[in-house]
Amino acid sequence: MTADTSVPSSALLTADRDGSNYTARHLLVLEGLEAVRKRPGMYIGSTDSRGLMHCLWEIIDNSVDEALGGYCDHIDVILHDDGSVEVQDNGRGIPVDVEPKTGLSGVEVVMTKLHAGGKFGGGSYAASGGLHGVGASVVNALSARLDVEVDRGVTHALSFRRGVPGIFTESGPDSPFDPSGGLRKGKRVPKGRTGTRVRYWADRQIFLKDAKLSLETLHQRARQTAFLVPGLTIVVRDERDLEGVGKSEETFRFDGGISEFCEFLAQDKAVCDVLRLTGQGTFKETVPVLDDRGHMTPTEVTRELGVDVALRWGTGYDTTLKSFVNIIATPKGGTHVSGFEQAIAKTVNEVLRSAKMLRVAEDDIVKDDALEGLTAVVTVRLAEPQFEGQTKEVLGTSAARRIVANVVAKELKAFLTSTKRDAKAQARAVLEKAVAAARTRIAARQHKDAQRRKTALESSSLPAKLADCRSDDVERSELFIVEGDSALGTAKLARNSEFQALLPIRGKILNVQKSSVSDMLKNAECGAIIQVIGRARAAPSTSTRPATGRSS
Incomplete structure (x- = not known):
């Protein structure tokens, strides 16, 4: 018989009060998807409606990445009346063969392993919205049930319960579950037909009771994505029949791209036509690359960054600016937006000075003067952009500022100095608007200073x-x-x-x-x-x- 060397919990608690018994036994290591369930906010931002919508974006973006690569042109998003959500696409389908390192099928690897996927520079995607390899696996971890079907020769199916693969014997998230099941093969599909279908039930143990999906927000996101990927059709079908309003279906497809998006966003009368500023640049960065032996080796690689901007000035005073990286919205901006705004202000000032539309004694216009009445859509595409966090709201790739600034400055200056009659008249109107905005701002500031001076004199x-x-x-x-x-x-x-x-x-x-x-x-x-x-x-x-x- 061996002696019992364990320490009573009461003794541990007493010792911990003075910090004398803090040892390695107090450390907790979370394995696999446990970390996601323990700290969901780190991956989806929050557990309210915003986090619930973010889970849907992760699944939709995987399908959109197939469209960006030219492998998909149709996506269906279905809100079922049982609370589940389904996303279908006609892309290549998630790989179903065995991944050699883990011995698991590609579907199971994608759905259960954090930081696993085809977007780490392996050549599967030149540019994508999913970058960290955690999107699908995070949604899986935060779902009471997730079913995935892949059409590749035959229909391959696999189900998960809170991240654990297995088989449900009935429909619904509360159905009896057998965790021993693996990837199942079903009936054959017509030759040439491929695609992926993901249906999941969000886990109400994780999300707040009042968290719900917003159909209006979903429509906005689908419309936005259809603008950014010309030729892609996105169908949103709501089968929930909430509050007796009935089922609905909306189809989004725009072949005009971001030029049409810019027109859609603009609410005021146009001062100039929609301008399309495009270009690209290269930069170098050192990244870990997986070699043939499975080792990560720091390697300097050359990246290409494509810039595509649509903008137009209107008679209004507000600025509407939407920015995207590989079709992922960056509502809080980032280096690409900084470069765009810098180039706009600098280029307009240069042309105003050369055209002598600003008096010698007048100061340069500021950024807000140049952006007044501007509606713009700024998009960049590159492999492996650096975002600040999984929610991808801010682009951190430093080279984007320089490349975007150079492209915008070159293309915008060509428009503002054009000698063509129509373009020249529009450019003149844009420059006059900027000058008027600057003088109005200065006059308003002088008036405010005068009022302050007057008040000071009186008191x-x-x-x-x-x-x-x-x-x-x-x-x-x-x-x-x-x-x-x-x-x-x-x-x-x-x-x-x-x-x-x-x-x-x-x-x-x-x-x-x-x-x-x-x-x-x-x-x-x-x-x-x-x-x-x-x-x-x-x-x-x-x-x-x-x-x-x-x-x-």
Whole structure:
């Protein structure tokens, strides 16, 4: 018999209070998808409606990546009345053969292994929205049930319960489950037909009770994706019949691409036609690459970054800017948006200076002036972009700023300096709008400064050189404005200090009829007069009566 060396839990708790018994036994290692279920917010942002929608985006984006590669042209998104969601595509289908390292089928690897997929530079996707290899596996981990079917010669099927593969004997997430089942082969499919179907039930143990899918948000995302991938048809079918409104189906397909998207987003009257600025650039980065022996070796690779921008200026004042990386929206911007805004402001300033539409004394316009009334869609495509987090809201690839700035600057300058009649007139209108925005901004700031200056003058104390009178009776008091200190000395000897006040000023002051209010308020002599007379009007019980005079 061996002695029991375990420590009672009460003893551990007592020791932990003073930190003396913190050892490796207190550390917890989460394996596989356990980490996702333990900390879902790290992968999908939150467990409310926003996180529920993010799970759907992950599955849809996998299908869209097939469309980006030219392998898919039709996607169906179905909201079933039992609370499940299904995404179908006619792409190549998830690989069903055995992955040599794990000994698992490709479907099981994609659905159960974090950071596994065909988007790590292996040549399967030149550009994609899914990059971290966690999208499908995260959705699987956070689903009470997930069914996947792949058409590749025959229909291959596999089901999961909270990330564990197996077989459900009945329909629905609460059906009896056998965890011993693997990938199953079904009936044959017509030759040439391939695709993937994923249907899942979100796990209500993870998501909040009031979390729900928004049909309106889904329509917006489907419409946006159809704009970004010309020729792709996305069908959204709602079979839930919520609140008795009935079932619905919407189809989205746009062959005009982001030019049509820009027109759709713009709400004001156009100042110029939609401009399409396209180009590309290359950059180098060092990334770990898997060699033949399975080792990750740091290797310097050359990347290509494609830039495609659609923009147009309108008569309005608001700026509408949508940015995307491999069709993934980046609502919080990133390096590609920084490069775009930098190029717009710099190029417009250069052309304004060369065309002498800005006076020499005027400052350069700022970014907000150039972007006023602008509607733009900024898209970049590259392999393995660096995002800040799994939610992919901000692009972090530093080279994107330089490449986007160069492409936009070159293409926009060509438009703004064009000698063609129509383009020249439109460019002139755009430049005049930017100048007008800058001058309006400056005038508004000057007006605000003037108001602040005026308020400061009204609330400040009386000028130090004012020779005030003793009387508080405004009706009897008088103010004499004299020229300089010498005249002040003479006037003091002649005045009646009981009711006569004296204010010296320096010679001839500003001609306020020809000057702006701002310049007048900046003038020290005008400011002194305003202080004295304004104080008398605002507080007659403590000041003098405004009256004017001149010393001889």
